[in-house]
Amino acid sequence: xxxxxxxxxxxxxxxxxxxxxxxxxxxxxxxxxxxxxxxxxxxxxxxxxxxxxxxxxxxxxxxxxxxxxxxxxxxxxxxxxxxxxxxxxxxxxxxxxxxxxxxxxxxxxxxxxxxxxxxxxxxxxxxxxxxxxxxxxx
Amino acid sequence: xxxxxxxxxxxxxxxxxxxxxxxxxxxxxxxxxxxxxxxxxxxxxxxxxxxxxxxxxxxxxxxxxxxxxxxxxxxxxxxxxxxxxxxxxxxxxxxxxxxxxxxxxxxxxxxxxxxxxxxxxxxxxxxxxxxxxxxxxxxxxxxxxxxxxxxxxxxxxxxxxxxxxxxxxxxxxxxxxxxxxxxxxxxxxxxxxxxxxxxxxxxxxxxxxxxxxxxxxxxxxxxxxxxxxxxxxxxxxxxxxxxxxxxxxxxxxxxxxxxxxxxxxxxxxxxxxxxxxxxxxxxxxxxxxxxxxxxxxxxxxxxxxxxxxxxxxxxxxxxxxxxxxxxxxxxxxxxxxxxxxxxxxxxxxxxxxxxxxxxxxxxxxxxxxxxxxxxxxxxxx
Numbered sequence: 001x002x003x004x005x006x007x008x009x010x011x012x013x014x015x016x017x018x019x020x021x022x023x024x025x026x027x028x029x030x031x032x033x034x035x036x037x038x039x040x041x042x043x044x045x046x047x048x049x050x051x052x053x054x055x056x057x058x059x060x061x062x063x064x065x066x067x068x069x070x071x072x073x074x075x076x077x078x079x080x081x082x083x084x085x086x087x088x089x090x091x092x093x094x095x096x097x098x099x100x101x102x103x104x105x106x107x108x109x110x111x112x113x114x115x116x117x118x119x120x121x122x123x124x125x126x127x128x129x130x131x132x133x134x135x136x137x138x
Numbered sequence: 139x140x141x142x143x144x145x146x147x148x149x150x151x152x153x154x155x156x157x158x159x160x161x162x163x164x165x166x167x168x169x170x171x172x173x174x175x176x177x178x179x180x181x182x183x184x185x186x187x188x189x190x191x192x193x194x195x196x197x198x199x200x201x202x203x204x205x206x207x208x209x210x211x212x213x214x215x216x217x218x219x220x221x222x223x224x225x226x227x228x229x230x231x232x233x234x235x236x237x238x239x240x241x242x243x244x245x246x247x248x249x250x251x252x253x254x255x256x257x258x259x260x261x262x263x264x265x266x267x268x269x270x271x272x273x274x275x276x277x278x279x280x281x282x283x284x285x286x287x288x289x290x291x292x293x294x295x296x297x298x299x300x301x302x303x304x305x306x307x308x309x310x311x312x313x314x315x316x317x318x319x320x321x322x323x324x325x326x327x328x329x330x331x332x333x334x335x336x337x338x339x340x341x342x343x344x345x346x347x348x349x350x351x352x353x354x355x356x357x358x359x360x361x362x363x364x365x366x367x368x369x370x371x372x373x374x375x376x377x378x379x380x381x382x383x384x385x386x387x388x389x390x391x392x393x394x395x396x397x398x399x400x401x402x403x404x405x406x407x408x409x410x411x412x413x414x415x416x417x418x419x420x421x422x423x424x425x426x427x428x429x430x431x432x433x434x435x436x437x438x439x440x441x442x443x444x445x446x447x448x449x450x451x452x453x454x455x456x457x458x459x460x461x462x463x464x465x466x467x468x469x470x471x472x473x474x475x476x477x478x479x480x481x482x483x484x485x486x487x488x489x490x491x492x493x494x495x496x497x498x499x500x501x502x503x504x505x506x507x508x509x510x511x512x513x514x515x516x517x518x519x
Contacts, residue, residue, distance in 0.1 A: 038220070047419040050316075050319065052337070054425065056220060056223075075394060131248070131254065
């Protein structure tokens with residue numbers, strides 16, 4: 001999984017704790033307070049390869065500076081606290097703060113957990129794989 | 139026809155709105171949690187998002203609660219919420235080839251590369267009422283999760299991605315080739331559509347259409363009002379990654395996954411530009427898990443390509459596209475409930491005047507006949 005994917009799909013409590021630890025030790029300034037907005041989703045029709053707009057998705061974004069380094073957080077839906085935490089973590093990783101190893105370890109642990117969850121779901125879905133047999137005389 | 143505004147009734151209107159809450163809660167049951175709606179009424183939430191044209195599961199669940207389960211009303215609320223939000227980004231084109239599939243079937247081919255995955259479906263159930271749901275409790279839910287998957291054979295692994303079935307037909311030269319339309323991407327939320335309509339506008343309109351009316355129109359074609367006999371080449375349900383470009387980031391940014399349903403419809407063959415007969419296609423894609431809508435969209439996409447000089451309703455793109463939006467059609471249907479006192483009074487005035495003129499004309503005709511033939515009895519006497 002990509003790092004951004006883990007951050008977006010991982011548990012909020014994990015990122016909240018990390019962001020709180022960083023904010024306790026470093027100067028965090030808001031560049032862009034968490035706000036909802038929309039992203040127009042583009043799709044491409046697989047029949048004629050025509051791009052078109054499928055509809056909009058609600059998203060949330062925030063920007064911060066941690067010790068002068070900018071970071072941004074994004075997520076679908078109205079998730080102001082999550083995107084603020086993700087912005088803090090993004091800035092901390094970009095700035096290579098001393099907490100970087102701790103953050104990367106937390107991301108790796110969350111990735112393993114997410115992969116385990118996904119594998120369980122994939123196994124359940126795979127259990128519905130079917131091959132319909134034609135009946136004789138048909 | 140002109141419209142005349144009415145005023146007054148503010149208190150009654152406010153009370154009427156409050157009465158909705160009274161009727162929603164007067165049964166005494168615990169208020170439904172929005173999370174419960176979002177997770178356990180997921181197909182209703184998906185329909186609201188698809189028809190409201192905004193992917194926002196929690197807001198859609200709130201709208202459903204607010205609308206007491208009225209799907210169209212909830213879509214209307216979601217569409218109104220959408221109008222309060224700024225659009226800051228356009229996503230990169232979502233690639234359904236990278237879909238994390240939870241369901242994928244083909245009704246056209248028995249053996250498909252990657253296999254047929256039934257996924258979560260009621261297609262093969264008997265639709266008997268499940269009375270055990272009356273007794274569902276945290277304990278039964280726990281027992282279910284302990285049980286599910288325990289007996290599952292691990293021999294079948296899902297591939298990371300599934301090849302498109304129509305690509306197999308395309309490689310054999312059996313499908314019409316995509317037309318390079320050189321069209322700009324049309325946005326129906328920014329410009330009004332005109333006819334003939336660009337394909338991107340058609341697909342956007344269909345993607346936000348109301349499931350019921352789309353199904354009815356597609357059904358009319360399936361039944362014979364048109365000449366389309368569709369085959370379901372492939373139906374997929376799953377999530378696709380959504381990425382945006384952000385000015386502060388060099389690489390596209392992943393912001394989450396969106397659940398979609400995609401249908402590829404194979405239909406009658408036409409002769410292509412070289413005179414070679416080839417199968418034609420229709421495409422359906424919508425937010426959420428909504429198979430009937432995706433199939434209906436694919437069928438309507440194909441019916442609107444009809445070359446028939448005598449088009450049935452489902453083949454007439456103006457007819458289809460102007461009638462599938464649930465918010466527009468419900469809004470217009472519902473507006474008849476609003477006061478039309480003045481317009482109706484003017485109708486009554488015209489009717490009374492017309493009746494009066496008719497009576498006067500009849501009386502005058504009788505008088506003329508009486509004068510011509512004094513012995514004749516007047517009609518109706």
